[in-house]
Amino acid sequence: SVNDELLAKEFLGDFNTRAMDVYSKSAFKAWDYNTNITEYNREQMVNSNLETAVFSKDMSGYANAFDQTGFTTDTKRQLDSIRYIGSAALPDEELEELENILSGMESRYSTGKPCEAGTCYSLEPDLTRIMATSHDYSELYWAWNAWRAEVGAPAREDYTRYVELKNQAAIANDQPDAGAYWRSYYEVDNLQEITEKLYDELQPLYEQLHAYVRRKLFNRYGADYINLRGPIPAHILGNMWAQSWSNLYDICEPFPGKQAVDITPALVEQNYDALRMFELSDEFFESLGLIKMPQEFWDHSMIEKPDDGRDVVCHASAWDFSNQVDFRIKQCTDITMDDFITIHHEMGHIEYYLQYKDLPVVYRGGANPGFHEAVGDVLALSVSTPKHLKEVGLIDEVVDDQEADLNFLMSIALDKISFLPFGYLMDQYRWGIFNGTTPESKFNEDWWKLRLRYQGIIPPTTRTEEDFDPAAKYHIPADVPYIRYFISFVLQFQFHETLCEAAGQTQELYKCDIYNSTDAGTLLANMLKMGSSKPWPEALDAIIGSTEISAQSLINYFQPLIDYLKEQNEMNGDTVGWAEMYTPKDPE
Numbered sequence: 001s002v003n004d005e006l007l008a009k010e011f012l013g014d015f016n017t018r019a020m021d022v023y024s025k026s027a028f029k030a031w032d033y034n035t036n037i038t039e040y041n042r043e044q045m046v047n048s049n050l051e052t053a054v055f056s057k058d059m060s061g062y063a064n065a066f067d068q069t070g071f072t073t074d075t076k077r078q079l080d081s082i083r084y085i086g087s088a089a090l091p092d093e094e095l096e097e098l099e100n101i102l103s104g105m106e107s108r109y110s111t112g113k114p115c116e117a118g119t120c121y122s123l124e125p126d127l128t129r130i131m132a133t134s135h136d137y138s139e140l141y142w143a144w145n146a147w148r149a150e151v152g153a154p155a156r157e158d159y160t161r162y163v164e165l166k167n168q169a170a171i172a173n174d175q176p177d178a179g180a181y182w183r184s185y186y187e188v189d190n191l192q193e194i195t196e197k198l199y200d201e202l203q204p205l206y207e208q209l210h211a212y213v214r215r216k217l218f219n220r221y222g223a224d225y226i227n228l229r230g231p232i233p234a235h236i237l238g239n240m241w242a243q244s245w246s247n248l249y250d251i252c253e254p255f256p257g258k259q260a261v262d263i264t265p266a267l268v269e270q271n272y273d274a275l276r277m278f279e280l281s282d283e284f285f286e287s288l289g290l291i292k293m294p295q296e297f298w299d300h301s302m303i304e305k306p307d308d309g310r311d312v313v314c315h316a317s318a319w320d321f322s323n324q325v326d327f328r329i330k331q332c333t334d335i336t337m338d339d340f341i342t343i344h345h346e347m348g349h350i351e352y353y354l355q356y357k358d359l360p361v362v363y364r365g366g367a368n369p370g371f372h373e374a375v376g377d378v379l380a381l382s383v384s385t386p387k388h389l390k391e392v393g394l395i396d397e398v399v400d401d402q403e404a405d406l407n408f409l410m411s412i413a414l415d416k417i418s419f420l421p422f423g424y425l426m427d428q429y430r431w432g433i434f435n436g437t438t439p440e441s442k443f444n445e446d447w448w449k450l451r452l453r454y455q456g457i458i459p460p461t462t463r464t465e466e467d468f469d470p471a472a473k474y475h476i477p478a479d480v481p482y483i484r485y486f487i488s489f490v491l492q493f494q495f496h497e498t499l500c501e502a503a504g505q506t507q508e509l510y511k512c513d514i515y516n517s518t519d520a521g522t523l524l525a526n527m528l529k530m531g532s533s534k535p536w537p538e539a540l541d542a543i544i545g546s547t548e549i550s551a552q553s554l555i556n557y558f559q560p561l562i563d564y565l566k567e568q569n570e571m572n573g574d575t576v577g578w579a580e581m582y583t584p585k586d587p588e
């Protein structure tokens, strides 16, 4: 083996040039498929991925040939990132089988359209709107079941083979199973302990919110459907996966009519379209002195669902074409507050791409995947404040008192606190499948065990192993890890706290809006520019001055609401938790 660092650096330079070309070609093929799902585009993408895998295998071989003794940390880090190549480590036949399973599962999910009485319903926007706006128990029941029958159960066979191939690939990358391979992105040997500790700290907040919301749902749906000491039926929480409850704000509002926080009506009234929502988001990024979206972004992004009958992957995503020029968002934008927030989330990914685009390709990633998910959400915390929404004309007046503050905190908690158990359990579930704890015979049973244990929800109707409900959530058939979002929801409040200080904002954290603060923007940008060139505690230290991820900032942010929820739950004599099992009545 070669112990020559000059030769290694020459190899890394050559790799970087060739990798940009190879990754770029396959990114464009994937883009063509995602924005026009046809058999031809699927095959083109699969073949391009197979070619990329040949390149990755070759490069991994070269990188492995170096004896790294005496090499600098940076050279070692770059070589190591080339050595581990994911599914490309599979033999050709298995890799092709896996690529076909992946594109097949993605197609099934993205083209799924359950029909009823001659009308067919897409997930976005049709079923999403029903889940968000309907108060009719049986209509929600239909939508919830129809989606799972259409894209859940049929995915089960593919998923079983997917798990085998993913584990085979992990072993070829010196990892015991695919869950271990996913966790290795975080470069710590105790990720499960870190996330479990964070969850234990945050669980008390969730169970207070759960008890409060259960009471409100009891008032709406009655004792036939809600047990005040039990779990909540999964289909009445305003979201297809019960993962964020912001659409329940109308029944959760602490002081009705005191302070408007839902801007969906204003967006529609003021004739906002997707482009204008994107421009408003970009303007916030620019106000911090961050890099604005390049012209290619505006020329080639897909920000609306096409109306020419094409099938597309509607689930939002942000794309880096590895050529330092092309960066795009693909989103089927609906004119809602939810989608305005998602625009900031996606644009946060693009900002990260822009900040690290001149690093070596191997360093063009988040400090860890949670960092990438947090960027846009941090800015959205400022954008969501009544102060900022008034500044951009989306609400008429700011009411500045304790009651209005609690209304606002409730609206944010219904997104952020409700999400925590879901963000935590999604990969608990898949880690359990990959390491064999959950056998195929219990795929659905173990999913609902976790959904009960962490979210305190139950299916509205009996489920069996004929079903495969996890596949009704994009990230499962799309092979996208999820613990990144749980980590992001913790990190984003630490980032928010620090950026608010940098912006000279001294009042309560939940009132902070960093708009126009280039001091905050510079602090953020300096961390983003690091990409994944250093272990993530160093990037964390660069922005917040500590290497420790901590739930304390999130708890600080929500403290007034936590006190309110405890007081309300006590006043209502509600027990916190969901110990009492029961079966909700079937809808008529």
Ligand SMILES: O=C(CCC(O)(O)[C@H](Cc1ccccc1)NC(=O)c1ccccc1)N[C@@H](Cc1c[nH]c2ccccc12)C(=O)O
Residues within 6 Å of the ligand: 243, 244, 315, 316, 317, 318, 319, 341, 342, 345, 346, 349, 372, 373, 419, 478, 480, 485
């Ligand atoms: O899935 C997303 C947004 C999509 C994404 O931006 O995270 C996207 C997912 C994806 C990954 C890989 C292939 C295809 C889609 N991730 C990216 O575009 C991305 C960009 C850069 C680096 C890594 C991922 N959000 C999650 C988590 C979430 C819950 N509530 C939210 C509110 C705002 C933003 C996100 C969420 C969800 O919808 O369940």
Ligand SMILES: [Zn+2]
Residues within 6 Å of the ligand: 345, 346, 349, 372, 373
């Ligand atoms: Zn994301």
